[in-house]
Protein backbone atom coordinates (compact mmCIF):
# COMPACT_ATOMS: atom_id res chain seq x y z
CA UNK A 1 0.00 0.00 0.00
CA UNK A 2 1.37 3.41 -0.95
CA UNK A 3 1.90 5.80 1.95
CA UNK A 4 1.98 8.73 -0.39
CA UNK A 5 4.39 11.60 -0.19
CA UNK A 6 3.79 14.81 1.71
CA UNK A 7 4.15 17.57 -0.82
CA UNK A 8 4.16 21.35 -0.40
CA UNK A 9 3.02 23.48 -3.35
CA UNK A 10 3.84 27.18 -3.32
CA UNK A 11 4.20 29.92 -5.90
CA UNK A 12 4.73 33.64 -5.81
CA UNK A 13 2.11 35.65 -7.67
CA UNK A 14 4.16 35.95 -10.88
CA UNK A 15 4.62 32.17 -10.98
CA UNK A 16 1.13 31.05 -9.95
CA UNK A 17 -0.04 30.46 -13.56
CA UNK A 18 3.08 28.35 -14.13
CA UNK A 19 2.48 26.22 -11.01
CA UNK A 20 -1.23 25.89 -11.76
CA UNK A 21 -0.44 24.62 -15.24
CA UNK A 22 2.17 22.20 -13.86
CA UNK A 23 -0.24 20.84 -11.23
CA UNK A 24 -3.00 20.48 -13.84
CA UNK A 25 -0.69 18.50 -16.13
CA UNK A 26 0.35 16.28 -13.20
CA UNK A 27 -3.04 16.10 -11.50
CA UNK A 28 -3.27 12.30 -11.74
CA UNK A 29 0.25 11.76 -10.40
CA UNK A 30 -0.37 14.11 -7.48
CA UNK A 31 -3.69 12.55 -6.49
CA UNK A 32 -3.24 10.17 -3.58
CA UNK A 33 -0.40 12.16 -2.06
CA UNK A 34 -0.82 14.53 0.86
CA UNK A 35 -0.76 18.04 -0.52
CA UNK A 36 -0.15 21.26 1.38
CA UNK A 37 -0.13 24.77 -0.02
CA UNK A 38 0.14 28.33 1.17
CA UNK A 39 -3.23 30.10 1.24
CA UNK A 40 -3.55 31.89 -2.07
CA UNK A 41 -1.69 29.24 -4.03
CA UNK A 42 -3.86 26.51 -2.52
CA UNK A 43 -7.13 28.34 -3.22
CA UNK A 44 -6.12 28.79 -6.86
CA UNK A 45 -5.04 25.17 -7.26
CA UNK A 46 -8.25 23.83 -5.75
CA UNK A 47 -10.28 25.96 -8.12
CA UNK A 48 -8.39 24.71 -11.18
CA UNK A 49 -7.93 21.12 -10.00
CA UNK A 50 -11.03 20.26 -7.95
CA UNK A 51 -10.11 16.58 -7.83
CA UNK A 52 -7.13 17.32 -5.57
CA UNK A 53 -7.41 17.49 -1.80
CA UNK A 54 -5.14 20.25 -0.58
CA UNK A 55 -4.55 21.42 2.98
CA UNK A 56 -4.37 25.20 2.75
CA UNK A 57 -2.13 26.98 5.25
CA UNK A 58 -1.97 30.73 5.78
CA UNK A 59 -1.01 32.99 2.94
CA UNK A 60 2.77 33.14 2.52
CA UNK A 61 3.27 36.73 3.69
CA UNK A 62 1.03 36.03 6.70
CA UNK A 63 3.03 33.05 7.93
CA UNK A 64 2.28 30.27 5.43
CA UNK A 65 5.95 29.86 4.51
CA UNK A 66 6.78 29.52 8.19
CA UNK A 67 4.04 26.92 8.65
CA UNK A 68 5.62 24.88 5.85
CA UNK A 69 8.98 25.36 7.54
CA UNK A 70 7.51 23.99 10.77
CA UNK A 71 6.23 20.92 8.90
CA UNK A 72 9.73 20.36 7.53
CA UNK A 73 11.35 20.75 10.96
CA UNK A 74 8.89 18.21 12.35
CA UNK A 75 9.69 15.71 9.58
CA UNK A 76 6.24 16.05 8.04
CA UNK A 77 7.11 17.21 4.52
CA UNK A 78 8.97 15.18 1.89
CA UNK A 79 8.88 17.41 -1.16
CA UNK A 80 8.54 21.15 -1.70
CA UNK A 81 7.62 22.51 -5.11
CA UNK A 82 8.28 26.20 -4.71
CA UNK A 83 8.10 28.42 -7.77
CA UNK A 84 9.66 31.69 -6.66
CA UNK A 85 9.48 34.87 -8.71
CA UNK A 86 13.08 35.93 -9.27
CA UNK A 87 12.00 39.27 -10.79
CA UNK A 88 9.96 40.61 -7.87
CA UNK A 89 11.08 41.40 -4.34
CA UNK A 90 8.87 39.92 -1.65
CA UNK A 91 7.92 41.66 1.60
CA UNK A 92 8.42 38.34 3.41
CA UNK A 93 11.75 37.54 1.81
CA UNK A 94 13.17 36.44 5.17
CA UNK A 95 10.44 33.78 5.40
CA UNK A 96 11.22 32.57 1.87
CA UNK A 97 14.89 32.30 2.78
CA UNK A 98 14.08 30.46 6.00
CA UNK A 99 11.90 27.99 4.11
CA UNK A 100 14.53 27.18 1.50
CA UNK A 101 17.18 26.98 4.23
CA UNK A 102 15.17 24.46 6.27
CA UNK A 103 14.55 22.43 3.12
CA UNK A 104 18.32 22.14 2.82
CA UNK A 105 18.91 21.44 6.52
CA UNK A 106 16.43 18.55 6.44
CA UNK A 107 17.43 17.38 2.96
CA UNK A 108 13.90 17.33 1.62
CA UNK A 109 13.31 17.41 -2.13
CA UNK A 110 13.17 21.06 -3.20
CA UNK A 111 12.14 22.03 -6.72
CA UNK A 112 12.34 25.72 -7.48
CA UNK A 113 12.20 25.48 -11.24
CA UNK A 114 9.67 23.80 -13.47
CA UNK A 115 12.34 21.62 -15.02
CA UNK A 116 13.35 20.33 -11.60
CA UNK A 117 9.70 19.75 -10.72
CA UNK A 118 9.38 17.68 -13.92
CA UNK A 119 12.42 15.63 -12.95
CA UNK A 120 11.03 15.08 -9.45
CA UNK A 121 7.62 13.92 -10.56
CA UNK A 122 9.11 11.81 -13.35
CA UNK A 123 11.61 10.11 -11.05
CA UNK A 124 11.10 6.44 -10.16
CA UNK A 125 11.76 7.53 -6.56
CA UNK A 126 8.57 9.61 -6.68
CA UNK A 127 6.54 6.45 -7.19
CA UNK A 128 8.57 4.46 -4.63
CA UNK A 129 6.59 4.44 -1.39
CA UNK A 130 9.59 3.09 0.54
CA UNK A 131 11.92 5.89 -0.43
CA UNK A 132 13.00 8.26 2.32
CA UNK A 133 15.85 10.73 2.08
CA UNK A 134 18.96 10.46 4.22
CA UNK A 135 18.73 13.12 6.91
CA UNK A 136 21.81 14.82 8.30
CA UNK A 137 21.77 14.92 12.07
CA UNK A 138 22.58 18.54 12.89
CA UNK A 139 21.78 18.02 16.57
CA UNK A 140 25.27 16.69 17.20
CA UNK A 141 26.69 19.75 15.45
CA UNK A 142 24.57 22.13 17.51
CA UNK A 143 25.49 20.34 20.76
CA UNK A 144 29.20 20.74 20.01
CA UNK A 145 28.81 24.52 19.84
CA UNK A 146 29.94 26.50 22.85
CA UNK A 147 29.20 30.09 23.88
CA UNK A 148 31.57 32.30 21.91
CA UNK A 149 31.51 30.11 18.78
CA UNK A 150 30.47 32.09 15.72
CA UNK A 151 27.41 29.88 15.05
CA UNK A 152 26.33 29.59 18.71
Ligand SMILES: O=C(CO)COP(=O)(O)O
Nearest residue numbers: 038039040041059060061
Ligand atom coordinates in the same frame (compact mmCIF):
# COMPACT_ATOMS: atom_id res chain seq x y z
O1 LIG B 1 4.22 34.08 -0.75
C1 LIG B 1 4.21 32.90 -0.97
C2 LIG B 1 5.43 32.11 -0.82
O2 LIG B 1 6.52 32.84 -0.33
C3 LIG B 1 2.99 32.22 -1.41
O3 LIG B 1 1.91 32.63 -0.64
P1 LIG B 1 0.44 32.58 -1.24
O4 LIG B 1 0.22 31.22 -1.75
O5 LIG B 1 -0.48 32.90 -0.08
O6 LIG B 1 0.40 33.62 -2.31
